[in-house]
Amino acid sequence: MSAASETPHALKPLLIAGEWIAAPGQAFESINPATGQTNFLISAASEAHVDQAVESAWNAVRQPAWRDMLPHKRAALLRAIADGMDRHADTLARLQMIENGKVQAECRAQVASASATFRYYAGVCETLTAEVTPPRGDYLSMTQYEPYGVVAAITPWNSPMTMEAQKVAPALAAGNAVILKPSEVTSSPALELGRIALEAGLPPGILNVVTGLGATAGKRLVEHPGVRMVSFTGGTASGRAIARAAADKLMPVALELGGKSPHIVFADAAQDAAIDAVIGGIFEGSGQSCVAGSRLYVQRGIAQAFIEQLVARAGRLKVGLPDAAGAQMGPIASFAHRDKIEGMVGTALEDGGEILLGGRRPDSDALRAGAFYLPTILGRLDGNARVVREEIFGPVLCVLPFDDEEDLVAQANDSAYGLAAGIWTADYRRAWRVARRLEAGSVWINTYKQLSIATPFGGFKQSGIGREKGLSGLRLYQQSKGIYWGL
Numbered sequence: 017m018s019a020a021s022e023t024p025h026a027l028k029p030l031l032i033a034g035e036w037i038a039a040p041g042q043a044f045e046s047i048n049p050a051t052g053q054t055n056f057l058i059s060a061a062s063e064a065h066v067d068q069a070v071e072s073a074w075n076a077v078r079q080p081a082w083r084d085m086l087p088h089k090r091a092a093l094l095r096a097i098a099d100g101m102d103r104h105a106d107t108l109a110r111l112q113m114i115e116n117g118k119v120q121a122e123c124r125a126q127v128a129s130a131s132a133t134f135r136y137y138a139g140v141c142e143t144l145t146a147e148v149t150p151p152r153g154d155y156l157s158m159t160q161y162e163p164y165g166v167v168a169a170i171t172p173w174n175s176p177m178t179m180e181a182q183k184v185a186p187a188l189a190a191g192n193a194v195i196l197k198p199s200e201v202t203s204s205p206a207l208e209l210g211r212i213a214l215e216a217g218l219p220p221g222i223l224n225v226v227t228g229l230g231a232t233a234g235k236r237l238v239e240h241p242g243v244r245m246v247s248f249t250g251g252t253a254s255g256r257a258i259a260r261a262a263a264d265k266l267m268p269v270a271l272e273l274g275g276k277s278p279h280i281v282f283a284d285a286a287q288d289a290a291i292d293a294v295i296g297g298i299f300e301g302s303g304q305s306c307v308a309g310s311r312l313y314v315q316r317g318i319a320q321a322f323i324e325q326l327v328a329r330a331g332r333l334k335v336g337l338p339d340a341a342g343a344q345m346g347p348i349a350s351f352a353h354r355d356k357i358e359g360m361v362g363t364a365l366e367d368g369g370e371i372l373l374g375g376r377r378p379d380s381d382a383l384r385a386g387a388f389y390l391p392t393i394l395g396r397l398d399g400n401a402r403v404v405r406e407e408i409f410g411p412v413l414c415v416l417p418f419d420d421e422e423d424l425v426a427q428a429n430d431s432a433y434g435l436a437a438g439i440w441t442a443d444y445r446r447a448w449r450v451a452r453r454l455e456a457g458s459v460w461i462n463t464y465k466q467l468s469i470a471t472p473f474g475g476f477k478q479s480g481i482g483r484e485k486g487l488s489g490l491r492l493y494q495q496s497k498g499i500y501w502g503l
């Protein structure tokens with residue numbers, strides 16, 4: 017059976033030990049959020065499947081063919097996977113598009129970014145060095161870095177391929193075997209990645225893909241005694257449950273969690289560019305981005321004019337089928353998630369807010385069957401409103417005025433989250449001051465959502481623990497060992 021099979025309602029199997037294993041009794045549906053139609057049936061891994069995947073991963077990682085593989089050879093395999101992703105870019109982009117509804121151009125860009133991540137970690141893998149540390153006696157002391165063995169990667173649905181590449185590539189580069197558990201909303205790109213990795217020559221069992229539910233497959237994976245480290249991206253509530261389970265096992269975890277990022281516009285900012293960035297920052301991907309700039313702070317002097325222009329421009333965004341020419345916003349990734357967004361917008365009204373734009377589904381007949389929601393801007397809010405405090409993960413922007421730098425920093429940091437922030441100002445001294453005072457893992461100055469695989473990424477406060485990307489993103493999947501050699 018092939019994971020590439022795309023017959024409607026075909027059952028997609030799990031990938032364990034290089035074999036495709038169908039679990040027809042426990043299948044769930046992959047739904048196209050743009051149409052409401054079923055794409056595929058996906059096998060849901062049982063606890064027994066997870067146990068089998070962990071066993072196969074340990075068998076594979078202990079084989080000399082993988083255990084003793086030199087870094088430059090592992091790097092060559094990662095490059096072959098990147099080449100495979102490029103060759104199958106159309107399929108990967110399409111699978112993501114029909115499962116999470118992101119517009120075609122963004123899906124394509126994310127495949128390119130994911131294959132570039134494999135290439136980046138191929139480079140890191142074959143150039144990273146160990147250390148000779150200063151001796152304090154007659155010996156040679158060294159620090160070596162070794163893989164954990166078997167690690168789990170658990171991913172969300174909003175940007176599955178980039179998140180999966182960001183975990184799988186460094187974990188393999190570090191010498192581990194990986195069990196990947198994609199979101200139940202976007203199982204197919206992960207299965208396709210598994211197929212591409214096998215085709216590229218990765219030994220069977222080194223990358224296993226167990227599709228399934230968080231509450232069963234995900235939970236078992238985290239609790240399994242054979243899983244030595246978990247790298248998770250997803251919501252803060254799931255992250256907390258994983259951290260608790262990890263505490264019982266004393267297992268290291270990397271947690272990339274939710275956000276409620278402030279996007280800040282001072283009165284002296286380049287307003288046109290700031291408006292474009294604010295719009296892209298929240299409405300790209302229909303707001304389903306962990307770093308979405310969902311709280312807009314505008315300095316009081318310019319607030320009225322700025323918001324008027326912002327509302328006018330955001331109102332011209334083209335919401336459409338993800339593969340329609342010129343579509344800038346596709347649907348929400350699932351119908352259940354659209355319900356949640358609608359519910360949150362309802363709380364804004366209860367909390368005294370007003371709708372400046374959107375706040376409803378589109379009227380168009382062509383979009384009626386899908387989980388669409390219009391770009392929404394909310395005003396007349398204060399810092400206590402639920403929409404200001406809680407992550408909505410949808411195309412909903414909360415606008416709040418501020419008076420001066422002190423007021424701004426206090427408001428922006430008044431959040432449980434600390435993932436990202438954006439600052440627009442012409443005053444470079446102020447930009448520097450504010451950037452250092454904001455409690456956020458990434459700060460953008462006169463730009464937004466600029467991301468590089470070379471720069472460590474992660475959250476302050478409840479936005480996470482640990483940093484992915486960059487050199488430290490590979491070390492995340494290794495443990496150091498001190499070796500003393502008596503002379």
Ligand code: NAD
Nearest residue numbers: 171172173198199230234235250251254257272273274306
């Ligand atoms: P989610 O937490 O519901 O699910 C994420 C993954 O975890 C899924 O694969 C799910 O099946 C699994 N899971 C859920 N509960 C689990 C458990 N108890 N044990 C093991 N696995 C479990 O998140 P989502 O709705 O898929 O994604 C949206 C969330 O992800 C948002 O909060 C968003 O901010 C966050 N996110 C964060 C980043 C980041 O880098 N910080 C990036 C993208 C998305």
